[in-house]
Amino acid sequence: MLLMEVIMEEAGAFSGCSSTTAVGDRANFMYDWNEWETVSAEEWALLPSAGVVADDFHELVEAMMFSTGDDVFQGPSAVGLESVSHTASYNSSPSSMASSEDEAAVVSRDDKGARLVDLLVAAAEALEGPQKCPELARVILVRLKELVSQAAATGGATSMERLAAHFTDALQGLLDGDVGGGGRRKGSVRHSADALTAFQLLQDMSPYVKFGHFTANQAILEASAGERRVHIVDYDIAEGVQWASLMQALVSRPGGGPPPHLRITAVSRGGGSRAVQETGRRLAAFASSVGQPFSFSQVRLEPDGERFRPAGVRLVKGEAVVMNCILPPTTTTSSGSTQSVASFLSCAAAIGARLVTLVEEEAEETPGEAEPVVEQKGSFVGRFMGELRRYSAMWDSLEAGFPMQGRARGVVERVILGPWIAGAVGRAYKEAVSGEQKEGRWGEWMAAAGFGRVEMSCFNHSQAKLLLGLFNDGYRVEEEGCNKLVLGWKTSRLLSASVWKPPLPPPPPPPPCLDSSPLPLPLPLPLPLGAFDSYEISDFFYD
């Protein structure tokens, strides 16, 4: 097999590295894949159009990573046909079988895709564990880049090639020592116009962003029904997009009458204070345009460790406090560190929150079958493959919705998803090294810490279903537990939104000197009175 030879070649050049295990595993893997390949060529249908093919890459990735012999036969074929019917533009006969030339094309495409995935995984393996071999990783990355740029040169990289390119870059970033979340750009990217534009495009193309925002907002609306004042403490306000629709919803409440006063305290970190301020201004302007009484404040995380200090939040009597925690990064590349998020969430009771909304990336659930290549879930390779699967699902979802517009998609991929991938890979590496695993697990953490589940309403569930329906059939929403909705693409889980209430009955709006005793995690000492680090940008309308 060509790939085997490639790897052997590359491995051979560095005889010092013991990479036999990796190669050995590869061999088994390759064998399975060969079996699968013959089936897929027959089963995958093609669209009879200008070279647009149902590039269901993430199914490919899944099938390859997580299949035994049996599944191999069932998985791709069923899904291949299904995916074809979703790329709807030119699809007149979904069950049309490929012509022989197209078969060859499909085979070779799969071939390339599989090869790329293999190389990526091999590179990841080479970066981890006792058999760590950075040189091997480097070589593999070089090879990957060759493959990808070849493809790009000869008339447009396909979906999988572009995805592979981003993962290659991410791994390269790791190698180059940029381990702290690859290319961490904060303030500069956040408000630059191209990032915003790309973000807008992303929102237009997929329900990814809106799902989290709308679900959280609906829960907030329900929890604060009848209140005169609502105070939201937002962990990562980013552009503030979430709050525009909340304001509109507050203003359009069915009961009529004036909307409650909305106050947002945004948490800022490091040098992002100015950006947060800017967001506050924008939100204030929007609020005035819709007639929503609004005020805005900011509270900074501690510079080291980025811990949240509840004392920095000004509380007003009679307001309903909500904590909002949207973890997947939007226009920045990285979400908060584990410590930071934990410190934020654990203050829910201290600030008297009645509701905590959480949106996080969902960890992939690995299927029950044996995974021939991957070791424990906690390993870097395991996480890496999880990220690969997640982003290939996202890639596919964008492709399915916008098959013809590679350019706009390319913008989104380059400006937003690429940095996300780099961040994700970086985080995966850090967590593998440090042994924690918090990504996708905050819900579990909260349950364990005594947070109560707040039931997700039918309205919310219906809203999510309707929202997804506006985009593509491939998206699905599932309810999990009673307080969580999970957004997925086909069989992959992407994102979840869940609703919680703090562990203990919230104390009455506390005076600024807080007693941290009821909390499950240790808190930093509360600051003395007067040492607030917050300030207000207020636009009062109806006081």
Next chain:
Amino acid sequence: MFPAASRKPPSTPMNSSSHERAPMCVQGDSGLVLTTDPKPRLRWTAELHDRFVDAVNQLGGPDKATPKTIMRVMGVKGLTLYHLKSHLQKFRLGKQPHREFNDHYSFKEAAMDLQRNTASSSRIMGRSMNEVLHGTEAHRMQLEVHRRFHEQLEVQKHLQIRIEAQGKYMQSILEKAYQTLAAGQGTEAAGEQLGFVHDMADLQLFGGTGDLQLDNSHQLHLGSIHHLQPPDHGLYLTASPALIGKKMIMAGEKSPFIWDDEAEDDDDSQLHNIGIDVAPGVIDGGYEAKPTIPNADDDKLVLEGTAKMDRPSPLRVLNHPLSVEAINGMLINNRR
């Protein structure tokens, strides 16, 4: 017990709901079922009620009939005036169209009519009760279905509003960002950038507005940029940027814009050759903008299909929300 028993008007305090209790029942040979519990409660079985109704009708209707006369006509042993009085009252109220429990009651009647027609032979108490209950359940389910349907409409309506709000907000921050950009650059470059911007603004423009032509087949026509998407795709049906953006992007690759990145990022976060363009015909298609943002200082819409703009123009993209009913109609009709 009839579930209506729990909804009795306060004037008949005696006939409180007995469904908490499970008294023993005896069926006499008159068909009358009396319970062993001390309160004089009668079980109005379907058969008994039929007879009651017959009697009432014979007597000229519930308003004309009196308990005494009914008793005489029915000729059922063990039936007291008291029973009849309350039952008649309920019956009379049940005939009123606007009482809340009326639906319940008359539906129950209807259910009983139905079962009378379908299963006239065996009238065992338990079975009758069961059937009446099922009828009520069906009624409840029907109400539930109505409720759910209305809730769905509500969800749709609110979702529409929320999506639009988000779109509006994104628009405004994009505009500001580009204006900041323009302010920081020379006019040439700014013109080009804004040229790109105006395309992107168009992405949201159509997203936010309701002035697109919606024809009966619920497709959005953008002049020459008409799309081959199957109508049930769902993306057409709202004024959300989602669908419009998509359509705009599909518009084709015409004169690409070269947008040079600011020096902010050293990496390749540059947008090149987006190739999103707007055909002139589209824009002119009778677009009227009405200001809904109170602080809009300029409601003049400057849209051109050309790649370059000579000078930066204020881009005021304004929203004119589609009527919610229209959206609902579309959404409902086009639900898969």
